[in-house]
Each structure stands twice: as structure tokens, then as C-alpha cells.
Amino acid sequence: MGNKNKTISFxxxxxxxxxxxxxxxxxxxxxxxxxxxxxxxxxxxxxxxxVVPKHELEKLREGDDESFPPTVQVPKSFIREHExxxxxxxxxxxxxxxxxxxxxxxxxxxxxxxxxxxxVIQLEDLDAPGEEHSFRLG
Numbered sequence: 001m002g003n004k005n006k007t008i009s010f011x012x013x014x015x016x017x018x019x020x021x022x023x024x025x026x027x028x029x030x031x032x033x034x035x036x037x038x039x040x041x042x043x044x045x046x047x048x049x050x051v052v053p054k055h056e057l058e059k060l061r062e063g064d065d066e067s068f069p070p071t072v073q074v075p076k077s078f079i080r081e082h083e084x085x086x087x088x089x090x091x092x093x094x095x096x097x098x099x100x101x102x103x104x105x106x107x108x109x110x111x112x113x114x115x116x117x118x119x120v121i122q123l124e125d126l127d128a129p130g131e132e133h134s135f136r137l138g
Contacts, residue, residue, distance in 0.1 A: 008035075008039075020034060
């Protein structure tokens with residue numbers, strides 16, 4: 001049987017929520033991804049994860065405790081691929097903005113063209129009721 005994903009739900013105060021949203025925006029990920037990363041780290045280190053302010057982190061690094069904060073060696077190929085994907089995502093965002101502005105331009109042009117038209121005549125309105133038309137191809 002496969003490993004099923006489970007949903008965890010809890011409440012945080014508004015200030016904490018805003019801070020978490022800022023963290024997610026800085027990392028360009030969703031709030032769910034922030035929590036998944038934290039849970040993955042917590043599970044990987046058997047619950048030995050501690051959140052500390054930056055000034056305390058420096059003190060911990062100077063101390064003898066080598067187990068905190070956990071460090072991971074990342075291959076350069078991973079970093080290069082991540083940077084490449086970030087550049088590609090940025091390029092796609094720029095293209096999306098260009099497409100959005102072009103669509104807006106076309107909408108504005110359509111609105112102007114609609115304003116310039118005095119009257120729209122529907123083809124159905126040209127036919128008088130009850131008249132039958134015969135067409136001959138020759």
C-alpha cells in the first residue's frame with residue numbers, strides 16, 4: 001500500500017501568519033511548502049530542530065555544539081540547475097507580463113472600435129418575417 005499524504009490543520013495569530021507569508025514570498029514558494037519544509041526538517045533530524053533568532057544562532061555557531069544548525073552539502077550541479085530554473089521562471093514571468101499587456105492593449109482597441117461603430121446590424125434582422133428566399137446556383 002502506498003504512502004498517503006495527510007492534512008494537518010492549526011491556527012496561528014495574524015502576526016505569525018503575515019511573517020510566514022513574507023517568508024514564503026521571499027523564497028518564492030507557497031505557505032504549504034514552508035510548512036512541508038519545516039516538517040521534513042523536523043522529521044529528518046528526529047525532532048531536534050530549534051528555531052532561534054539570528055543573534056543567538058551566531059552564538060551557537062561559535063560554541064562547541066556541531067550538531068546545530070544542521071548543514072548539508074549540496075552539489076554544484078544542483079545549485080546550477082536551481083539557478084537555471086530560477087532564470088527560466090523569471091523569463092516566463094516576463095513573458096506572461098508581456099502577454100497580459102498585449103491582451104489589455106487588444107481589449108482597449110476592441111473597446112475603441114466598438115465605440116466607433118454607430119450601429120450593428122444583425123443579419124437575421126435583414127430578413128423580413130415570413131419571407132422565403134430561394135437561391136440558385138448556376
